[in-house]
Amino acid sequence: MQRSAHLLLLEDSEDDAFFIIRHLRHEDMDVTFERIETAEAMREQLRDRPPDLVISDGRMPALDVPEALEILRGTGLEVPLIVVSGQIGEEVAAGLMRAGARDFVLKDNLSRLVPAVCRELDEAHDRRDRRKMRAALDTAEERFRLVAEHLQDVVFRLRLYPTPVVEYISPAITALVGATPEELTRDPHRLLTAADPEDREQFHASWYSPHPERHVLHCHRPDGCVAWVEQRTIPAYDDNHRQVGVEGILRDVTEQVQAEQDRQRLEQQLRQAERLDSLGHLSGGIAHDFNNILGVIKGFADLTLETLPADHACREDIECIERAALQGAALTRQLLIFSRLQPAQPEVLDVNEVITESLTLLRRTLGEDITFAVDLKPGLPAVTMDRSRLEQIIMNCVVNSRGAMPDGGTITVVTSTERLDAAGAQPEPFAHEYVCLVIQDTGHGMPADVVEHAFEPFFSTKGPGKGTGLGLSTVYGVIKDAKGTVDLWSEPGRGTRLTIHLPACPQQEKSVAVRDRPQPPRPDTRILVVDDNHDIAQVAARVLSAAGYEAAVLTSRQDALAALARSPVALILADVVMPGMNLRDFVAAIHRTGNDTRVLLMSGYPAHQHEEAETHPGQLPMIAKPFDTMQLLHDVHACLQ
Structure with missing residues (x-):
């Protein structure tokens, strides 16, 4: 753009x-x-x-x-x-x-x-x-301050001895406690009982204080709601300077208190947004270099495995290295998902397989006081979604359950299939058949007012520094993007249950087979691998050469164009971000040669940072680093077809 x-x-x-x-x-x-x-x-x-x-x-x-x-x-x-x-x-x-x-x-x-x-x-x-958000906060503070200053205050005077007597109280008291001034004059005790039981002792003691007092207490209004009431009192004296009574005002500050709570919540959201913004810049910056490193590790691990017999003693060690590289790549993707920098990469998934792998990792980290009850229905239909995002929501739900069980407990994970019609309770049903995932715990549970806000961003009942308020909102966003639904049930003392419905794949998608090695290339199929990271380029070239391609490594786009001018090239596998000539000019120069040279891009950057690639018409295909050998061969084969 x-x-x-x-x-x-x-x-x-x-x-x-x-x-x-x-x-x-x-x-x-x-x-x-x-x-x-x-x-x-x-x-x-x-x-x-x-x-x-x-x-x-x-x-x-x-x-x-x-x-x-x-x-x-x-x-x-x-x-x-x-x-x-x-x-x-x-x-x-x-x-x-x-x-x-x-x-x-x-x-x-x-x-x-x-x-x-x-x-x-x-x-x-x-x-x-x-700055606009801060200005909006300042405006909100000023607006609520003006509202508070123009509220109708209750003015009262009490004579205290020998027993309390209401000498005067303004009509505004009726809206606050439901009793008229006349009723309170006859029965002063009703003024005291209007306060919440926990506040009555302090309210009563303030009448007899020899000093000015200010307190905020709870009162029960006629409509059944609890109001925050600010009480200000000063002692009243007779001509002999003896304290004989008290004068004061009662001000309903419910809106002011709520405004302050809203302001604090907005400020917390602003701080969280700024932290996420910083995290986003950090994530985007490290993704490219980190994925290059992982690509080298995984690529050479793949190449080594190709040369070892099945019973070789080193295979298990190298497979462990390969798994670690894949876990590192998944970790990078999850960090970018959290920072809103990683677009979804949908694939056909076996939900049971993803759950099993995720729980294997989580069992080691949650501690021995947490037990799992797992019931995964065999033969589930597949779903289409980003694997990292499915892993992320499983992790978020399980970690939330762990936090609700500080003394230990049981987390139940169940999968099943359900058929829902368009008239069912599920909003926007995108398929008749759904994969159902239920995660339930035996924790302390949540009251209804907390459940109502649980999916809101930044909403958290944890103390400062103990949570971001993004766990369940991330779950909601991921499931919504996958055209699924999520329901939350919880009651205090009875635990929490999260029910997720994911649309099953259409029948034609379910039959996706495991990818086999592509057909051997035509003789003398020449490919240039262009990347300023020589190790990454070397890995790709080795994979292509082993598959029968004639692959050469170049570390600059100018050298690639010079090589293309000397002899035809079937495909150029090029990194998106390189010093020197920009990508748009590079692709244009390739097309000007008149050869039918295809271009396949590769990058370790988040997709949103590929503006340079997007400026070139034609939606060039792209492979993300780190890639496995089979993925690279399939993408190259597809480009050449």
Whole structure:
């Protein structure tokens, strides 16, 4: 998708400014800009037309970067500044970053400029959203404060000796306790009994205090609801300075208390959102490098297994290495799912198999005081969903059950099939046959008002630091995405039961067979493996060569084009993100050769970071790292077909 932005260039060289803008537009960015050289011109531009982003040269004779940052701070605008300069030394660059610059890009290496600009535009947008949320919080606080100040207060005066007598109480008391002033004058005890039993002693003692008092207590209103009431009292004296009574006000602050609770909940949600945002940036950053490492480990493990006989003593050790690599890849996917960076990768799954594997891991981590009662119906129909997400919801449900049983207990896991028609209770039934998964515990259970909010994001009954409030909301979102339903039952003292229905696969999907090795390639089928990570490229080339392809490894796109010019190539297996030539130009250059060369992309990045691939028309096929040998061979075979 084309990005639009208005830029302010602090650049004393028209040629350099033109070069930067041309580079951005060449990368499919729709940018407008103003070039300035002085502080006064900068202030004028910030006042008249605030930019989305500032790009500054590192050496400006009339306006250096620290001064420009100071001007930006003085305006109150949250506009990021990126330094684009020649060689100025690491210490100087670090000093500019500490002063407030968001990034530093060398002019002779502008390949980092577009990612940096896009990142800063996205982060600035997020900061503006958070600022709006904070402003909304401030507005809510002010609104509720005004509401509280204009409530009808109850004004009263009591004579205390020899027994309490109501000398005056305002009519607003009727709405609060259901008794008229006349009734309370005849029976002052009714004022005391209007307070909750736990608050009556404090309420009564405040009447006799020689000091001003302020308390918040519970009162039972005529409609049966419990109101939060603020009581303020001062002692009343006679002419001899003896305390003879008390005067005070009662103010219904129920809305104010609820507003404060709402404000605290919103602030907690904001903090959680900011933590998730940080986690998302971290997850996306590590996914590529981590998946490359896992790809090398798994790839060479696969290659080694191919060469070992079935009874070799090392096979079990290497299979353990391979499983560990797969678990690492699954862990990365789950982290990205939690951060909303990993799209679903549906596949045909045996629910019983996924449950069995997940419980094997969970049994080792939950402790000996937790027992499992597992009843998995044989011959379940398959379902179509992302394996990592199914594992995630099983883990979330079981971990929640463990938290509800601090002294130990039993977690029951049952699978079955059910047939539901369109008139059934299930909303949006997408299939007549469902796989039913029930997870039940013997924990302390939840009251109805907690069950009502259990699937809401950030809702948690755990103490600070003990939960994110995202466990069941993640379960709900995953099941909804899979066109399924989820129901929650719980009662205090009776435990909790989660019932999940997943639509069974259509009959044609159920018959998906285990993938066999593809047919051998035609003689002299030539493939170029292009990746700046030589180890990953070497793994892929070894797999392809073993399958009969003529595979060559190249670590730059320019070298790949040169090789293509020398002799025809059937397919290029290329990494999405590489230094040098961008992917769009690379694919265009391949097509200009006139050869029927296919392109298969590979990447360890989350899918949302593949904008570069998506800019090229034609939806290029892509394989995610780490991949197994069979998956690679099938995808290559499919591309060549």
